[in-house]
Amino acid sequence: MIRSIINSRIFLNGSQSIIKTICASRMSTEACSQYKTLKLTVEKPFVYHVQLQRPEKYNAMNQTMWIEIGKCFQELAYNGDCRVIILSGIGKHFTTGIDLMDASKIAAELAEQDDVARRCKILNKMIHLYQDSITSLEKCNKPVIGAIHGACIGGGVDLICATDIRYCTEDAWFQVKEVDIGMAADVGTLQRLPRIIGSASLVNELALTCRKLQAGEAKESGLVSKVFNNVESLLQGAIELGVVIAEKSPVAVQGTKRNLVYSRDHTVQEGLDHIADWNQTMLQSDDFMNATVAQATKSPPPTFSKL
Numbered sequence: 601m602i603r604s605i606i607n608s609r610i611f612l613n614g615s616q617s618i619i620k621t622i623c624a625s626r627m628s629t630e631a632c633s634q635y636k637t638l639k640l641t642v643e644k645p646f647v648y649h650v651q652l653q654r655p656e657k658y659n660a661m662n663q664t665m666w667i668e669i670g671k672c673f674q675e676l677a678y679n680g681d682c683r684v685i686i687l688s689g690i691g692k693h694f695t696t697g698i699d700l701m702d703a704s705k706i707a708a709e710l711a712e713q714d715d716v717a718r719r720c721k722i723l724n725k726m727i728h729l730y731q732d733s734i735t736s737l738e739k740c741n742k743p744v745i746g747a748i749h750g751a752c753i754g755g756g757v758d759l760i761c762a763t764d765i766r767y768c769t770e771d772a773w774f775q776v777k778e779v780d781i782g783m784a785a786d787v788g789t790l791q792r793l794p795r796i797i798g799s800a801s802l803v804n805e806l807a808l809t810c811r812k813l814q815a816g817e818a819k820e821s822g823l824v825s826k827v828f829n830n831v832e833s834l835l836q837g838a839i840e841l842g843v844v845i846a847e848k849s850p851v852a853v854q855g856t857k858r859n860l861v862y863s864r865d866h867t868v869q870e871g872l873d874h875i876a877d878w879n880q881t882m883l884q885s886d887d888f889m890n891a892t893v894a895q896a897t898k899s900p901p902p903t904f905s906k907l
């Protein structure tokens with residue numbers, strides 16, 4: 601039994617190193633940093649920081665930003681140097697949501713089409729592109745820590761609802777703003793916010809009235825788990841949290857995120873079946889053995905190889 605586990609590990613190690621070589625050449629950090637609307641930095645070993653970077657427009661999300669968010673989180677998902685990601689905004693506000701000027705360009709594109717089916721096709725493509733951008737945070741198995749200051753409006757709420765942990769400053773405010781611009785939110789808030797905030801009444805109130813939710817109420821309702829005095833202490837707190845997570849087994853951390861997300865959307869039994877399938881593989885990883893031995897012998901936590 602033990603021999604067969606060791607043999608299968610030798611086989612797996614061989615194929616893993618080939619895959620790692622391919623990924624390392626295709627998914628380098630340099631490749632990740634080529635963004636116009638995002639700034640990507642490494643704060644501490646394994647702790648990456650994605651910043652929305654259109655401060656002159658309060659980080660309004662133009663089409664380039666929607667596309668780059670998707671690309672960035674897809675790349676980080678396969679970057680073994682990255683174990684945890686902080687998401688924040690540069691400048692006065694986290695983000696004021698969709699770029700309203702960009703949105704009006706779509707209207708011009710639609711106006712060129714006489715037929716409803718052709719117009720629908722354009723809108724369908726755009727909505728799915730923007731949905732996929734937000735969902736890329738959730739599909740990325742590395743935990744994402746949202747660090748929010750100032751305004752977080754419309755598309756910003758969609759974005760932070762796809763993060764795993766949310767911290768904010770005491771001046772932060774959140775606004776599900778879509779109804780005020782004449783639309784029903786369509787890229788995640790209506791699906792994810794009710795699963796974050798326990799009170800359906802509060803979610804409905806926020807989505808239907810577009811009123812601002814201030815930091816204190818955001819904490820009280822469970823939208824954020826910690827409130828900081830200012831941006832500096834917010835980012836310091838987010839980085840400290842990132843370091844704690846990054847020191848743990850990436851097999852365990854990524855498996856935990858994956859299964860939390862899966863279980864949110866499935867029955868308890870389906871979630872249990874999923875984790876059983878997952879762990880029948882992952883319990884054979886070196887991380888499990890090394891971490892268990894360290895705990896049992898009260899040794900310092902082991903270092904884990906990249907994943």
Ligand SMILES: CC/C=C\C=C\CC(=O)SCCNC(=O)CCNC(=O)[C@H](O)C(C)(C)COP(=O)(O)OP(=O)(O)OC[C@H]1O[C@@H](n2cnc3c(N)ncnc32)[C@H](O)[C@@H]1OP(=O)(O)O
Nearest residue numbers: 656657658660696697698699700701727730754755777778
């Ligand atoms: C498929 C669809 C997917 C997603 C849909 C999402 C829906 C949404 O996101 S709804 C939310 C849309 N956003 C808004 O309604 C907020 C708009 N902004 C504001 O109301 C204000 O900027 C403010 C946040 C109240 C701040 O006001 P103020 O301090 O007076 O600053 P401004 O002068 O207004 O802004 C400075 C500068 O930034 C530009 N800007 C800010 N937000 C946006 C935006 N969302 N889109 C485009 N541009 C924005 C603003 O125009 C100014 O630029 P200048 O070049 O200096 O004029």
